Amino acid sequence: MPAEPPPARLPSAPGLSRRRLLGMAATAPLAATGALALGAGTAHAADSAYVMAYFTESTNLGDGTDYGLHLAVSKDALLWTPLNQNNPVVTPTEGAGGLRDPFVLRKQDGTFVVLATDLKGTDWNYNSQYIHVWNSTDLRTFTGYHRLKLHDMVTHSWAPEAFWDAGRGQYAIIYSSVNSSGHNVIMVNYTTDFVTVSAPQVFFDPGYDVIDGDMTVGANGVNYLYFKKNGTLVGARSTSLAPGSFTPFTSGVSHGGTEAPTVVKSLTSGTYWLWGDTYTPNGVFYAWQSTDLAAGTWTALDQRTYTQPVNSKHCGITTITGTQYDNLVATWGTPAWNRLKSYNYPARYVRHADYVSRIDAYPVEPYKDSLWKLVPGLADSSGVSFQSVNYPTRYLRHYDYALRLDANDGTSTFAADATFHRTAGLANSAWASFRSYNNPTRYIRHYDYALRIDPISTATEQQDATFHVGY
Secondary structure, three states, X not given: OOOXXXXXXXXOOOOOEOOOOOOOOOOOOOOOOOOEEEOOEEEOOOEEEEEEEEEXXXXXXXXXXXXXXXXXXXXXXXXXXXXXXXXXXXXXXXXXXXXXXXXXXXXXXXXXXXXXXXXXXXXXXXXXXXXXXXXXXXXXXXXXXXXXXXXXXXXXXXXXXXXXXXXXXXEEXXXXXXXXOOOEEEEEEEEOOOOOOOOOEEXXXXXXXXXXXXXXXXXXXXXEEEEEEOOEEEEEEEOOOOOOXXXXXXXXXXXXXXXXXXXXXXXXOOXXXXXXXXXXXXXXXXXXXXXXXXXXOOEEOOHHHOOOOOOEEEEEEEEEEHXXXXXHHHHHOOOOOEEEEEOOOOOEEEEEEOOEEEXXXXXXXXXXXXXXXXXXXXXXXXXXXXXXXXXXXXXXXXXXXXXXXXXXXXOHHHHHHOOEEEEEOOOOOOOEEEEEOOOOOEEEEEEXXXXXXXXXXXXXXXXXXXXXXXX
């Protein structure tokens, strides 16, 4: 691990992420719902929140890996709260018995359909002509599960997405397959019910391998398609939704090897965000921002401004109403644990390793080392103590000013060492800092990536002592 630079440390830059095929959103003239185009779905006037669909993979494909449908919610499309303790809400029972690349579409009648790749794990030679399909009125119950056959080719049907094509009066299902061209192209089938489909045809083939894309429809009369090309995210556009009408027009955006682009429009401004994730089994999500899709240029977001659900891969983001947000939280619940992100190293989270506390870059392995239950302070219930999720008899406590994970021995000394008072963040009042209960002039801070309690005076020390408490 590289040594942390000394005092005048700067915030780290943001980044990006992976594996979502070519997705597309609502269609041209925007149907009778009065909707606005938004990412790969249709935003309705009453929408005030977002839902994310994803699956999970840990770095070593062990604990934290699950190929079922996971959901998270957000009020701003940047900070995400996993539902159901980051466990799946439904899991395929046919085909490979698992899914990748889930996508949620709100249909014209206001109900939802979920599509996903028929693939469990990372066997890229597994060829399925089918995709998984569920219906849902509210994303709290799922009915009508079936696999839908899209083609007869001896190849895959990766990362399906769908949008309403108003001109055709049908939904278009797009996905990646290798056809006679010999490379991955984006195919399309049309349907009215997600039970029967038209014959497949090529939707987008620029002459090179393309997968993992996402469509924004009807932005000032133009439709934008983002896709993966050679580990970068590239945009194409068309004034039509007709197969073969899209033309690439941007240079590639990436943070290392990047895939799974998802374009999301703010519900409160003209801002668009482009999400993507990296190739690693446990992909790191990165995000960029733009206020002008026609320009095709994106600015990387500071990682302080966004989080991804732990172990999440290949997300799909759809807008929902405030009532739907509240109902999802009421049904599935929010996590019983938190993660703490460093303010000046926002790619890093508080974790324990060999019972020593430190900040390490996401993804953390094992991932539960970075999950904490913030419980009432052991010495003062108005304070807080940090209980380990995977070692629940152990708590963060200071010893010779260093923070370590020790078993609670029941003594008053341990309780005092393990108790902290949460305050407004010393570097940013919207974040949090933690003052020691029995050494009240000292705060938790990181130094050379290790956590300790120190007096805080300089701007750098204030940043070291500031954390985001989230999921």
